[in-house]
Amino acid sequence: MWRLIVLLLTLSGSQAVAIEAKSYSTHTLSTGLPVIGFESHKVPLVTIVLAAKAGAMTESEQTNGLTHLWEHMFFKGNSRLPDQEAFNKRIRQLGISYNGDTSAEKVRYFFTLPSVFLEDGLQFMADAIATPLLEQKEMERERRVVLNEYERNAAQPGFDYGNLMRNIIYGPLGYRRDPLGLRPIIANASREQLLTIKDQVFVPANCSLLVGGDFNPEELAKLAEKHFAGWKTPAGWKPLEQPEFPAFPATTSFVMTRPIVQNARVQLTFKGPRVKLQPDETYALDVLSNLLEHRSGKFYRKFVDSGLTYGAGLSYFTQAQAGEIDFYAMTTAPRVQEVQKQLLQEIKLWTKPGYFSVAQLDDVKRKMTIARKREQNAPTEFIKELAFWWAVTGLDYYDGYLSGIQRVTIADVQRIVKTWLEGKSYVQGTLLSPEDAKAVGLKDTSEALAVKYLDMYKQSGADGA
Amino acid sequence: MNTRHISCQLWGLLASILWLPIQASAATEPVVSQLVSDESINLQKSMTSKHHLRNGLPVIVRTIPDSDIVQLSVNFASGLKDLPPGRKVLNEWMWGVMPMSARGYPKKKVYDISEKYSFEVSCGGGIEASACAVGTLNEYWSEALQLLAAVVKSPSFTKEDVELTRQRLEAQLKDLPSDPGDYVNEVVNSVFYPVGHPYRLNHDEALSELKRLSQKDLVQFHKEILSPDNMAIVVVTSMPATKVVADLDKAFGDIKLKRVRHVYPKMPLFSSNEAFSISDRELPTAYIRIKFNAPGIRDGSATALRLLFEILSEELGEEIRTKRSLSYAVHAFLIDYSLGIGVINASTSKPEETLKAIAEVVDRVKAKDYSNEELLEYKRGFVTSYYLTQETHAAMAMTLGSSEFFFGDANEYYDLPRQLERVTPAEIKALAHKWLTNFRIGVIAGRKQFKDEWARDLIKSTASKI
Numbered sequence: 001m002w003r004l005i006v007l008l009l010t011l012s013g014s015q016a017v018a019i020e021a022k023s024y025s026t027h028t029l030s031t032g033l034p035v036i037g038f039e040s041h042k043v044p045l046v047t048i049v050l051a052a053k054a055g056a057m058t059e060s061e062q063t064n065g066l067t068h069l070w071e072h073m074f075f076k077g078n079s080r081l082p083d084q085e086a087f088n089k090r091i092r093q094l095g096i097s098y099n100g101d102t103s104a105e106k107v108r109y110f111f112t113l114p115s116v117f118l119e120d121g122l123q124f125m126a127d128a129i130a131t132p133l134l135e136q137k138e139m140e141r142e143r144r145v146v147l148n149e150y151e152r153n154a155a156q157p158g159f160d161y162g163n164l165m166r167n168i169i170y171g172p173l174g175y176r177r178d179p180l181g182l183r184p185i186i187a188n189a190s191r192e193q194l195l196t197i198k199d200q201v202f203v204p205a206n207c208s209l210l211v212g213g214d215f216n217p218e219e220l221a222k223l224a225e226k227h228f229a230g231w232k233t234p235a236g237w238k239p240l241e242q243p244e245f246p247a248f249p250a251t252t253s254f255v256m257t258r259p260i261v262q263n264a265r266v267q268l269t270f271k272g273p274r275v276k277l278q279p280d281e282t283y284a285l286d287v288l289s290n291l292l293e294h295r296s297g298k299f300y301r302k303f304v305d306s307g308l309t310y311g312a313g314l315s316y317f318t319q320a321q322a323g324e325i326d327f328y329a330m331t332t333a334p335r336v337q338e339v340q341k342q343l344l345q346e347i348k349l350w351t352k353p354g355y356f357s358v359a360q361l362d363d364v365k366r367k368m369t370i371a372r373k374r375e376q377n378a379p380t381e382f383i384k385e386l387a388f389w390w391a392v393t394g395l396d397y398y399d400g401y402l403s404g405i406q407r408v409t410i411a412d413v414q415r416i417v418k419t420w421l422e423g424k425s426y427v428q429g430t431l432l433s434p435e436d437a438k439a440v441g442l443k444d445t446s447e448a449l450a451v452k453y454l455d456m457y458k459q460s461g462a463d464g465a
Numbered sequence: 466m467n468t469r470h471i472s473c474q475l476w477g478l479l480a481s482i483l484w485l486p487i488q489a490s491a492a493t494e495p496v497v498s499q500l501v502s503d504e505s506i507n508l509q510k511s512m513t514s515k516h517h518l519r520n521g522l523p524v525i526v527r528t529i530p531d532s533d534i535v536q537l538s539v540n541f542a543s544g545l546k547d548l549p550p551g552r553k554v555l556n557e558w559m560w561g562v563m564p565m566s567a568r569g570y571p572k573k574k575v576y577d578i579s580e581k582y583s584f585e586v587s588c589g590g591g592i593e594a595s596a597c598a599v600g601t602l603n604e605y606w607s608e609a610l611q612l613l614a615a616v617v618k619s620p621s622f623t624k625e626d627v628e629l630t631r632q633r634l635e636a637q638l639k640d641l642p643s644d645p646g647d648y649v650n651e652v653v654n655s656v657f658y659p660v661g662h663p664y665r666l667n668h669d670e671a672l673s674e675l676k677r678l679s680q681k682d683l684v685q686f687h688k689e690i691l692s693p694d695n696m697a698i699v700v701v702t703s704m705p706a707t708k709v710v711a712d713l714d715k716a717f718g719d720i721k722l723k724r725v726r727h728v729y730p731k732m733p734l735f736s737s738n739e740a741f742s743i744s745d746r747e748l749p750t751a752y753i754r755i756k757f758n759a760p761g762i763r764d765g766s767a768t769a770l771r772l773l774f775e776i777l778s779e780e781l782g783e784e785i786r787t788k789r790s791l792s793y794a795v796h797a798f799l800i801d802y803s804l805g806i807g808v809i810n811a812s813t814s815k816p817e818e819t820l821k822a823i824a825e826v827v828d829r830v831k832a833k834d835y836s837n838e839e840l841l842e843y844k845r846g847f848v849t850s851y852y853l854t855q856e857t858h859a860a861m862a863m864t865l866g867s868s869e870f871f872f873g874d875a876n877e878y879y880d881l882p883r884q885l886e887r888v889t890p891a892e893i894k895a896l897a898h899k900w901l902t903n904f905r906i907g908v909i910a911g912r913k914q915f916k917d918e919w920a921r922d923l924i925k926s927t928a929s930k931i
Contacts, residue, residue: 042529043852084787092779095845097853112849144790151749152793152812157643260746262639295576305572307629310636332636360580367583370602377534378857 024386026395027221031232033204035224036386036395038212040379046213047380048121049110050129051387054201056104056179057321058240063197065181066189068102069139069146070197074109075100076138079131080123084138094120102179105319106391107201112380115214122227125209129202130231136191146186153180157258158265161431164254164446165269167453168427169324171246174453177322200240205233208390212383242321253428256446257437263310264336264432265328268343270424272316272323275393283404284416285316285325290364291356291413298355299346303329309339320392325420333436340428347421351414361410368405500848501882509855509879513865516710518718522693525865525875526706529858535606535702536858538598539617539717540866542697543690544591546663547728552682553666554674556590558634559683563588563597565626567615572626575612584609586616592664593802594870595690600859603704607712614716620687627680635675638668645909646812648744649752653907656742657756657806663730664804693717695725699866699875701858730804732758735903737928741920743908751816751910755823757927759805759900762871767801768884769892770900774799774807775843776835776893777901780826785811791819803871807900816910817919824926831897835890844885851881902929 024038055067075098077083081090091098091111098111109128113121153159167174175181209228211220248271273281292299292314303312312329327347331339349355375382389398430442437444512528545556564586566572579585582605588597597617601609642648651668658665698717700709735758760766778797785795792813800806813819854864868878904927906920 043855045849045852045856085783088779088783088787089842092842092846095847095849097846097849112853114845114849114852141787141790145786145793148750148791148812148814149793151814152646154749155645155752155812260643262641262643263636294580296573296580305629307632310633330636363580363583367580370583373602374534374600377532380853380856 025217027217027224029204029225029228031204031229033224033228033231034208034390035221036208036210036390037215037217037220038210038376038379038383038386039215039217040212040376041214042379044115044214045112045380046115046118046121046211046215047110047112047383048125049108049210049212049383049387050125050207051210051391052107052201052207053105053239053391054107054197054206055102056176056181057242058197058201059175059181061175063185063189063193064175064178065146065150065186066193066197067107067201068179068181069143069186069189070194070202071100071102071107071109072142072146073132073134073139073194074128076142077133077135078127079133080127082133090124094124096121096124104177104179105321106388108384108387108391110384110387112213118211118215118220119223119227122209122211122223126227126231129207130228132198134191134194134198139189139191139194143186143189147183150180150183150186157261158431160258160446160450161256161265161429164256164450164453165267165427165429168249168252168254168449169269170322171249171453173243173245176243176245199234199237203233203237204228204231205237206239208387210383210387210390212379212386245322248425249427251425251427252449253430254445254449255430255432255437255442257432257434257444259433261431261433261436264331264333264339264430264436266331266336266340266343266428266430267326267328268426268428270325270327270421270426272325272420274320274323275318275397276320279393279397279400280404280407280412281416281419282316282318283401284408284412285420286318286368287361287364287405287408288350288413288416289314289316290368291360294360294363297360298349302346303339303342308335308342312339312343318393327421327426333432333440336430336432336436336440336442340430347417350417351422356410356413358410361408361413365405365408369402372402499882500844500886501851506879506882510876513876513879514706515875516706518693518710518714520693520718520720520722522696522698522717522720523869524698524700524710524713525869526709527699527701527861527865527875528703528706529701529861530703532703532858533603534600534858535603535609535700535704536598536600536862537606537610537613538596538699538862538866539613540697540699540870541595541690542593542695542727542870543725544593544595545666546593546730547690547726548686550661550665550670551674552678552686554634554671555678555682555686556595556666557671558630558675558678559686560588560590560595560597561630561634562622562626562683563620563687564616565630566621566623567612568619568621570612570615571621572623578608578612582608586613588616594867596863596866598859598862603702606702606704610712610716617717618691618720622680622683622687624680627683631675635672638672638675641668642744645746645748645752649754649810649907649909651907652742652744652909653754653756653905656740656907657905658733662733663728664802690725691720692723692725693720694722696720697866697869699862699869701861701865732804735905735929737924740903740905740924741908741917742906743910743912743915743917743920745912746909747911747914748909750812750814751908751915753809753811753813753816753819754907755807755809755904755923756907757807757900757902757904759799759801759807761803761805762801763803764805766892766896767805768881769888770805770896771799771801772840772843772847772885772888773830773893773896773900775846777809777826777830777897779843780830781809781811781823784826785819785822789818789822791815791822795819805900809904816908816915820906820919820923824923827901827927831894831901833894835893837890840888840890840893844888847885848882902927 027035081087094113094117096111096113100109309329309331315326516524584601586599599609599613785791792811795811797809854860865875869875
């Protein structure tokens with residue numbers, strides 16, 4: 001049965017904004033595949049998304065990076081379109097704009113096309129997900145493309161920095177947060193490994209179909225059933241078990257130097273809540289993050305408006321399997337040590353009365369509510385957002401999000417600062433150029449740590465890069 | 466029947482009538498007589514109206530029914546090209562300072578209002594045009610309009626704001642080389658634009674200008690461009706056009722007319738001896754960017770040229786990524802200002818093979834006689850992009866503002882599908898021959914990984930025979 005979800009929210013305070021969210025509808029096919037529809041008839045386009053609860057979190061040490069390789073193979077041949085040339089031709093015929101992405105906890109394949117081709121689009125998606133050929137010959141070609149993508153990432157100055165930070169935090173399970181994976185694993189991937197991944201995660205019981213834009217819900221239900229009925233979950237399928245990550249490490253600091261870096265980046269990463277275990281904590285953290293961006297607030301004035309940094313803030317990325325809170329700043333090398341010191345001191349002030357005001361809290365809640373409204377004004381992007389929430393948190397969390405935000409009080413914000421930040425261990429990374437490091441008396445300490453964590457990784461069974 | 470109901474009907478009509486000619490055979494081989502129906506184009510035009518304020522400033526109002534979101538954009542027909550060498554950095558600097566404070570709006574008040582109503586006035590300077598814009602809800606229209614008008618007409622340019630923005634811009638400019646994907650553009654620009662070309666901005670030069678120029682220069686630049694005949698306002702909203710125009714007249718109708726200096730750039734000349742530049746950096750993958758001349762957006766061939774670049778990009782992707790696996794990211798696109806600029810991008814660990822493959826693809830596109838059916842496939846992809854630019858208020862405002870500046874008529878944009886339908890295979894071939902020539906190449910790669918002759922071979926093979 002279709003389930004319509006309508007959200008009505010009213011903010012407290014003088015500038016109340018009443019929001020009735022656009023409805024989305026849900027439906028389950030006979031195979032168990034959920035179909036989520038977001039209707040918007042602004043323009044005659046539809047966007048079709050296939051989302052999976054997969055990514056680095058469903059990989060092993062031996063398959064790290066292969067869900068991403070699978071993403072590339074998705075756009076190759078299938079039972080109806082024998083190779084990528086045929087695939088590309090069909091894309092042109094249907095006027096499709098397409099892409100896909102793989103992260104630690106979700107995979108999305110998506111394309112936008114004129115709404116008159118809705119059925120063709122659904123068939124196209126069903127063929128691609130249910131009957132991929134995953135041919136060795138195509139895989140040989142595509143792995144070189146993926147390796148080039150890997151190398152593009154490796155050319156960025158923050159590449160090693162991010163890898164080291166992740167491996168310090170997650171130790172031998174760092175690969176489960178790294179969708180790009182390790183180069184040798186990609187270089188040696190086999191067709192059998194991809195077929196195994198298909199049966200492990202790309203099954204209806206682990207995926208959802210989302211359609212946004214100009215369509216009729218009843219027609220969508222019929223067409224989805226027609227084209228996806230043949231795609232079935234193997235008997236006895238169970239979701240892969242998720243091992244617990246090791247305990248967050250004791251406070252660790254490193255300095256990394258890279259010649260091409262021009263300014264300095266400082267980041268302090270703390271352990272954060274996992275959305276499925278502590279949803280209320282995530283609401284308060286999101287509010288905290290927005291409070292720090294409030295331009296009339298103390299933090300913004302001190303760190304951003306003063307010129308002390310070129311940008312500073314706190315970011316919390318909502319995830320189901322792990323939680324990280326990143327407190328960061330970009331600044332010049334001569335200021336880097338001062339900024340590090342000030343960042344740590346500032347956390348202590350967040351629990352003091354008067355640091356955040358109730359008026360600021362109201363502003364932030366209004367801003368987050370309006371942001372939701374604006375998201376829904378762009379159906380092509382919104383349906384992809386919805387796919388993210390479906391995969392990572394479940395849509396109940398998404399539906400209750402604004403209500404959860406409304407419940408947050410200043411006391412809640414102060415409490416989560418004490419729970420997760422104040423006096424807690426953290427990993428601090430500083431990235432700057434060797435010349436700047438020398439000028440301000442800092443030494444690169446990343447090499448020894450990198451070796452240590454690479455060794456740990458190798459011992460866990462992976463062939464390190 | 467109230468207005469709201471009529472609006473719903475109009476949008477229902479828009480959604481249902483489009484693509485009707487295709488729908489009958491959509492499940493098999495789509496056949497198209499019109500990419501977008503006349504009714505649809507006429508409907509969009511009927512929802513777009515042009516007005517003038519008492520000082521002559523043009524206003525475009527695009528009605529989007531049943532939405533309480535409003536986008537207000539004040540566009541200027543001035544950009545980087547209009548600033549002389551030595552003052553180029555003012556373009557980014559001035560637009561960065563403007564939203565920070567204005568007459569009647571000290572910084573604290575700007576912040577308080579912006580946070581209270583959850584909007585932000587932002588300004589940005591482009592190559593040929595610039596804009597200040599704000600997106601908000603209908604109920605905050607008045608507050609947003611007043612703040613935007615103050616920012617546009619009387620920015621404060623306080624010493625504190627100017628200095629803070631200078632520091633931020635300096636950090637941003639210094640950081641440019643750290644991302645090879647961005648920096649390769651500057652590498653190719655060094656051989657594409659001669660010194661003094663209106664489109665040229667080099668980050669080292671900009672850093673030096675930042676040190677030399679001052680608050681007075683920002684004030685002067687702002688004075689030079691503030692004139693109603695150098696501006697156009699676009700509003701995308703569900704509010705009645707009469708109310709919108711009346712409010713805008715109060716806010717912007719007092720801007721005085723003055724003469725604004727404009728520069729009309731010429732195509733950069735090609736010299737095969739100065740068509741290649743390399744930045745020596747050991748990276749896991751080489752970055753290549755190619756630029757070449759093309760006609761501008763007002764040229765009669767502009768729509769066909771866009772299609773040619775769509776085809777070129779597809780062909781490059783198919784040959785270099787799909788068949789040969791030489792690059793993850795290879796594509797071509799057209800920058801269409803009053804001058805056109807063709808661009809090809811590739812990152813690759815096999816630069817020699819990639820450059821050779823680019824040469825082969827270019828030769829093939831020049832030689833190939835595309836069938837009408839093949840052309841139609843490429844045209845369809847365009848229609849998806851066409852509608853994507855109408856999906857959000859902000860995208861719509863940007864598109865209409867651009868169309869108003871380049872053609873003096875925002876409605877010109879809606880006719881794009883009609884122009885596209887008329888493009889023939891013969892036109893594509895002729896344009897390919899004429900414009901896929903005289904490549905300038907910028908590369909970021911380690912000197913040990915890259916031999917100059919690989920780039921020079923491609924330059925030679927594409928050099929115009931005239």
